[in-house]
Amino acid sequence: MAEIATLDALSGLMARQRAVREFTKDVVDDGLIEQILEAATRAPSAKNEQVLRFVVLKSPESKRQVAAIVGEAPGPGRTPWDEVPVLIFVCAANPFGDTATGAAAQAGSVYPGIQNLLLAARAAGLGTVLTTSRAKIKEAELRALLNLPEGMDIYAIIPMGWPVARIGKNRRRPVSEVAFRERFGDAW
Numbered sequence: 001m002a003e004i005a006t007l008d009a010l011s012g013l014m015a016r017q018r019a020v021r022e023f024t025k026d027v028v029d030d031g032l033i034e035q036i037l038e039a040a041t042r043a044p045s046a047k048n049e050q051v052l053r054f055v056v057l058k059s060p061e062s063k064r065q066v067a068a069i070v071g072e073a074p075g076p077g078r079t080p081w082d083e084v085p086v087l088i089f090v091c092a093a094n095p096f097g098d099t100a101t102g103a104a105a106q107a108g109s110v111y112p113g114i115q116n117l118l119l120a121a122r123a124a125g126l127g128t129v130l131t132t133s134r135a136k137i138k139e140a141e142l143r144a145l146l147n148l149p150e151g152m153d154i155y156a157i158i159p160m161g162w163p164v165a166r167i168g169k170n171r172r173r174p175v176s177e178v179a180f181r182e183r184f185g186d187a188w
């Protein structure tokens with residue numbers, strides 16, 4: 001019974017996990033950020049390599065430098081990069097190699113941690129938006145700004161702060177559309 005109650009609570013949280021792009025100017029405490037990062041570290045990784053590293057930017061000067069490099073803010077109705085309370089750079093080295101299986105192990109070791117982070121932030125009442133493309137387009141300049149060691153790549157930039165608006169339920173395909181029984185195409 002306890003497990004069912006927990007699953008319902010977690011499902012409710014997941015249904016209200018959305019991309020938030022507009023934040024108030026309110027500060028996010030370091031203690032809370034650390035709790036959220038701790039949740040991210042709890043994710044699984046291939047061979048338990050725990051590849052994720054996080055560079056957290058709060059200083060106005062650092063964020064201005066990011067804004068100057070990255071340019072356009074993340075999405076419509078967005079808070080500009082330099083006004084977002086916290087920017088989390090998700091970084092990782094790849095110990096698995098460039099083969100197809102290595103790439104799959106690497107991606108599979110990065111995104112569960114990111115999802116943990118997004119959900120933990122949401123549970124704390126914070127908003128986040130996962131962004132990946134700008135980090136890749138501007139990776140060379142961002143690497144230099146963050147002083148990343150060789151082999152350490154940027155996988156995402158996650159703006160995080162207190163949402164301006166109430167966050168409602170996300171819209172997703174129903175299970176009946178995405179899940180099958182025994183063979184692809186056979187109704188669940």
Ligand SMILES: Cc1cc2nc3c(=O)[nH]c(=O)nc-3n(C[C@H](O)[C@H](O)[C@H](O)COP(=O)(O)O)c2cc1C
Nearest residue numbers: 017018019021074075129130131132133134170171
């Ligand atoms: C891999 C990935 C990259 C994304 N990149 C961006 C981005 O660059 N800018 C942005 O505003 N949202 C970005 N998003 C957020 C998606 O647009 C958003 O999750 C999706 O539209 C669903 O919106 P919802 O979660 O609010 O329902 C990204 C999401 C993922 C999973």
